[in-house]
Amino acid sequence: MEDLTEMLKGTLEGCVLEIIGSEETYGYAITRQLNELGFADVVEGTVYTILLRLERNKLVQVTKRPSGVGPPRKFYALNDAGREELAKFWAKWQYVSSRIDRLKEGGR
Amino acid sequence: MEDLTEMLKGTLEGCVLEIIGSEETYGYAITRQLNELGFADVVEGTVYTILLRLERNKLVQVTKRPSGVGPPRKFYALNDAGREELAKFWAKWQYVSSRIDRLKEGGR
């Protein structure tokens, strides 16, 4: 699927939150997970900008740990504010996607 | 529902295409339809920028008609390129929304 970037705006951050919420993990691995999930064109630069934003907005707790196979990793975990933001994200997603599906089905 | 603007990026244009596709209509009415659909905060300025973009990208055919209750209206209808773009949009939407729903259900 080509060029999903515009459609991912506003949802990618939520996806990253969800991934972090289900397991403490780090940028490089998150990128791989998104790629496997079907978002093949999401690149590291994008994920790192999201992670830095989450950190700046105090939604995550960060722990640096040595890797063994490369430079140290920055592990991210949700804090309370992050979990709240994630819940809000899913509420918005539910709201928006249901309306769009309704429009698609010709329900007007 | 508050502040959906980021999540609507990339999808709003498709919604406008769908509305135009189902019936020849004009900017002001499209804005009202979107508001009724649940996107209450979408304002006229936003819809008009989308319409001008569609026109610039040659996805629509434009007809100006007098209104009777105000200034003349610019009616929009999809042309072949527009219908193709609309089909592409729904394919992308299907792709993206199904993956996000899968992520939500913990399918990783």
Add this chain to the structure above:
DNA sequence: AGCAGTACTCGGTACTACGGAGTACCGCTA
């Protein structure tokens, strides 16, 4: 020593939705 793979940072760009001001036409009413 050099390369591939892992891992993060930073500066700039493109695209999109929004806000606000401006223009303009119509019908109604004080």
Add this chain to the structure above:
DNA sequence: TAGCGGTACTCCGTAGTACCGAGTACTGCT
């Protein structure tokens, strides 16, 4: 008849987000 609310479109600037590219740096293998 002047003003107001509703209809209808245009234009310009702003903010936010994903992407791109270059750079840095660590590890293990050849």
